[in-house]
Amino acid sequence: MNVLIFSVSIGNGHDQVAHTISQEFLHRLPHCRVKVKNTLRLLNPVLDKVLLESYMNIIKIYPKAWGALYDRSNSKESLIDINDISNTLFKGRLKKEIDEFKPSVIICTHPFPSSIMANLKSKGRFDIPIVTVITDYNVHVAYLNEHVDHFILANEYLSEDLLEFGIRQDRILPFGIPIRKEFTHGGDPAEIRQRLGLADKRTLLVMGGGLGLGEISNVVKKTDDILDDIQIIAVAGKNSRLERKLKDLKLKNDLKVYGFVNNIHELMEISSCIITKPGGITSAEILAKKKPMIIFSPLPGQEYENTEFLMNAGIAMTTDNLNRIPALVKQLFRSENRIPCMEKMAEEIAKPFAAKDLTEHLIKLYNQ
Numbered sequence: 001m002n003v004l005i006f007s008v009s010i011g012n013g014h015d016q017v018a019h020t021i022s023q024e025f026l027h028r029l030p031h032c033r034v035k036v037k038n039t040l041r042l043l044n045p046v047l048d049k050v051l052l053e054s055y056m057n058i059i060k061i062y063p064k065a066w067g068a069l070y071d072r073s074n075s076k077e078s079l080i081d082i083n084d085i086s087n088t089l090f091k092g093r094l095k096k097e098i099d100e101f102k103p104s105v106i107i108c109t110h111p112f113p114s115s116i117m118a119n120l121k122s123k124g125r126f127d128i129p130i131v132t133v134i135t136d137y138n139v140h141v142a143y144l145n146e147h148v149d150h151f152i153l154a155n156e157y158l159s160e161d162l163l164e165f166g167i168r169q170d171r172i173l174p175f176g177i178p179i180r181k182e183f184t185h186g187g188d189p190a191e192i193r194q195r196l197g198l199a200d201k202r203t204l205l206v207m208g209g210g211l212g213l214g215e216i217s218n219v220v221k222k223t224d225d226i227l228d229d230i231q232i233i234a235v236a237g238k239n240s241r242l243e244r245k246l247k248d249l250k251l252k253n254d255l256k257v258y259g260f261v262n263n264i265h266e267l268m269e270i271s272s273c274i275i276t277k278p279g280g281i282t283s284a285e286i287l288a289k290k291k292p293m294i295i296f297s298p299l300p301g302q303e304y305e306n307t308e309f310l311m312n313a314g315i316a317m318t319t320d321n322l323n324r325i326p327a328l329v330k331q332l333f334r335s336e337n338r339i340p341c342m343e344k345m346a347e348e349i350a351k352p353f354a355a356k357d358l359t360e361h362l363i364k365l366y367n368q
Contacts, residue, residue, distance in 0.1 A: 004103035006113035111142035118145035136280035138305035176351020205271035226326035288352035
């Protein structure tokens with residue numbers, strides 16, 4: 001079985017999901033061939049770099065512009081000429097990639113390659129099953145195309161959105177957002193705390209995704225001002241400036257600062273509550289760990305919609321006022337019922353074995 005996965009390196013999430021699926025295929029079917037390709041890099045390596053830098057700048061400096069672009073593109077009128085891009089790509093490296101690799105199935109973890117593949121399939125350029133993985137708790141119209149064979153949703157509650165666009169029920173597979181194996185099983189909290197040099201007390205994990213976005217230092221300071229006898233873990237991601245700023249803070253509570261980490265699953269495991277931005281993959285990981293979530297600084301666009309889904313599901317709290325975050329933490333800790341209820345709802349919504357369920361299903365269909 002040959003599996004060709006197309007992603008886009010705009011943000012870390014789409015690539016992470018692509019590689020998670022790749023690893024799961026190799027685990028379940030060791031003799032299969034799996035290849036992950038960056039679609040923009042195939043089109044133009046310089047364009048890939050420019051678009052990535054532009055995306056990073058716009059979400060850091062002017063996030064409302066990103067929200068406006070997201071809303072504008074959430075219609076059937078495409079902002080770009082997919083037909084022209086598809087023709088350009090297929091004349092060059094993409095045609096060679098498909099002809100030489102001969103995939104049994106094509107998987108896309110971003111709407112851009114999904115649109116290109118569906119366009120090419122509609123023209124009869126190939127007849128290979130296309131699977132689109134939607135990596136948020138919402139459905140953007142850019143993902144939708146009648147020539148996609150399967151849509152992987154974060155949750156079955158989102159199926160109605162696809163049905164309204166005329167997607168048949170049998171093409172909708174609500175397996176969940178594929179996350180790494182580390183989030184599917186718990187570690188020993190006592191062992192983790194001892195190994196990381198952390199205290200055995202109520203712990204708040206504050207993070208802003210891999211880019212370290214949001215007012216993390218202010219959240220940490222305001223929480224420390226009001227709450228006592230807690231431990232705060234702050235993850236700055238790849239934001240080295242934020243990491244230095246956090247390490248310079250003088251707090252009355254214990255503070256442990258990390259940059260970009262590979263053991264976020266362990267930090268979640270020992271946390272009593274997670275204060276975070278609501279990226280799709282991050283949210284899926286927290287749900288798998290069944291941890292209470294307080295959302296801050298969601299980006300306009302998909303993160304707003306993720307927040308709406310998580311709030312409606314009863315598994316998160318949020319506020320537009322960072323000064324109120326400590327009050328939300330107090331509410332959480334003082335209630336006997338709040339945390340158990342949120343944990344129960346998280347267990348109902350979570351799809352920790354999405355990667356396993358997805359790959360097993362596709363192996364059953366296309367491993368011939």
